[in-house]
Amino acid sequence: MYGENESTEQTSLAGFDPASSDDPRALFEELRKQPVLQIGPGFAALTRRHDIEAALRNPALFSSREEAVKLGNVRPLIPLQIDPPKHVKYRRILDPLFAPRQMAALEGEIVELVDDLMGKFVGRGECDFHEELAVPLPCTVFLRLMGLPLGDLELFLSLKEGIIRPPGATMEEQEPERKRTADAIYAYFGDLVDERRAKPGDDLLTRIMGSEVDGEQLTKEEVLDVCFLFLIAGLDTVTDSLDCFFAHLAQHPEHRRQIVEDPGVISSSVEELLRWESPVPGIARVALEDTEVGGCPVHAGDNVFLLLGSANTDYEAMPGADVVDLRRNPNPHLAFGGGVHRCLGSHLARVELRVVLREFHKRIPEYSLAPGTVLEYTPGLRSVSRLPLVFSPVAEFVG
Amino acid sequence: MRVILDPERCQGHGRCYTLTPELFEPDDLGHCVVLPLAKDVPPELREAALSGVANCPEQALSVEE
Ligand code: HEM
Ligand code: SF4
Numbered sequence: 001m002y003g004e005n006e007s008t009e010q011t012s013l014a015g016f017d018p019a020s021s022d023d024p025r026a027l028f029e030e031l032r033k034q035p036v037l038q039i040g041p042g043f044a045a046l047t048r049r050h051d052i053e054a055a056l057r058n059p060a061l062f063s064s065r066e067e068a069v070k071l072g073n074v075r076p077l078i079p080l081q082i083d084p085p086k087h088v089k090y091r092r093i094l095d096p097l098f099a100p101r102q103m104a105a106l107e108g109e110i111v112e113l114v115d116d117l118m119g120k121f122v123g124r125g126e127c128d129f130h131e132e133l134a135v136p137l138p139c140t141v142f143l144r145l146m147g148l149p150l151g152d153l154e155l156f157l158s159l160k161e162g163i164i165r166p167p168g169a170t171m172e173e174q175e176p177e178r179k180r181t182a183d184a185i186y187a188y189f190g191d192l193v194d195e196r197r198a199k200p201g202d203d204l205l206t207r208i209m210g211s212e213v214d215g216e217q218l219t220k221e222e223v224l225d226v227c228f229l230f231l232i233a234g235l236d237t238v239t240d241s242l243d244c245f246f247a248h249l250a251q252h253p254e255h256r257r258q259i260v261e262d263p264g265v266i267s268s269s270v271e272e273l274l275r276w277e278s279p280v281p282g283i284a285r286v287a288l289e290d291t292e293v294g295g296c297p298v299h300a301g302d303n304v305f306l307l308l309g310s311a312n313t314d315y316e317a318m319p320g321a322d323v324v325d326l327r328r329n330p331n332p333h334l335a336f337g338g339g340v341h342r343c344l345g346s347h348l349a350r351v352e353l354r355v356v357l358r359e360f361h362k363r364i365p366e367y368s369l370a371p372g373t374v375l376e377y378t379p380g381l382r383s384v385s386r387l388p389l390v391f392s393p394v395a396e397f398v399g
Numbered sequence: 400m401r402v403i404l405d406p407e408r409c410q411g412h413g414r415c416y417t418l419t420p421e422l423f424e425p426d427d428l429g430h431c432v433v434l435p436l437a438k439d440v441p442p443e444l445r446e447a448a449l450s451g452v453a454n455c456p457e458q459a460l461s462v463e464e
Pocket of ligand 1: 080283284308342
């Protein structure tokens, strides 16, 4: 979601895209030599933790409005592309639905889902972690939350791919597919909203439709603008995180063992791996006025990319940030962004990530990359196209 | 020691109440509520208080001696 289209254009620019980099940390370290990276005319990136934090806290100057990133949508996505003060009104109705207590209540269900998905490969001694766990899990969780049939899984996946990774090397080439997909998304959720209006359910969508801003229910269009964002913000990001986590653990047995030996380290591992991998490496803003960052000019109308991954590994601001420490404390990372647009789904994402780390290592404590695997990270959002793992087959009692 | 919250800065990352539930809890939005105990942190919770404060990505929490 976050600047996908710009970054694909940027990939041609001296390997700028940090998401697909084999070593984003080294790339970020290089980029931090200057506070503002000029990527092209009217397009810049902030590289340092301090400046990125300041930008996140100043939405009046660095706005997240529609011009910041184009994702095929015809109206601003809610709440991502809404600035304060309207933004807070939407968050006030959405935040309670995604609050920590609500999300903690889903844990049991998520454990079952992970168990089911793992059941399909534990006996085999190998799996494609990406295809068999990282992709289906967040999508299934989301379908359940929204009260949708699990049979819509493939459709959902194709809709989010059509926005996030449409075929084509440039934004122009990708445009038609994004547009087609966006139409399909509006149509799909449009029908669904009509259905729920006729027959409310006990699900997230019904709750969103019933909530009020300034004493008025959300319009159908507003509900669609929320759903569109959920689809592109809530599925791929968790897939990306799971891919990044397990690619790291498969290649760092010392960290894997730490988790196996002491599951108490799982919560801080989630935070640390989110920080280190920063699966959403950067987010998009547009400058509303001329300003300066670290002595470098930024002009009104410039697209400004905030490199969260760079902020998260900026060891000048956060001593020791250049190594992985699964027990790191403090760890005030920005993997979920910051400021008013702090990830709405962060509490849900954390539950999913913790459950997978716990359940996977319980059943498969020893694993590694299949021999000969070369990992390919995707541009824009950092996922791994294929993540083949090998391990000793686990004999399961069927009972 | 006393913990102070700047509610304007708090964005509900939830690091504080996850790490230090003795002193912080979430409200309905998932934003931080500072519990009364944090007005005068008992010595055995000093370290936990500092940890909750230092993990906030928004620097919404601070301490005063
Ligand atoms: C580990 C997984 C995730 C990561 C790393 C992540 C990351 C982010 C980041 C960095 C932002 C800030 C965007 C910006 O300021 O431009 C964001 C916003 C958002 N995320 Fe997530 N996200 C994750 C999971 C989820 C999930 C599961 C949902 C579920 C619905 C979700 C929904 C949203 C929404 C709605 C926003 C916009 C919030 C606003 O503008 O007020 N995210 N996310
Ligand atoms: S960690 Fe900071 S931003 Fe998050 S809930 Fe606590 S005080 Fe608020």
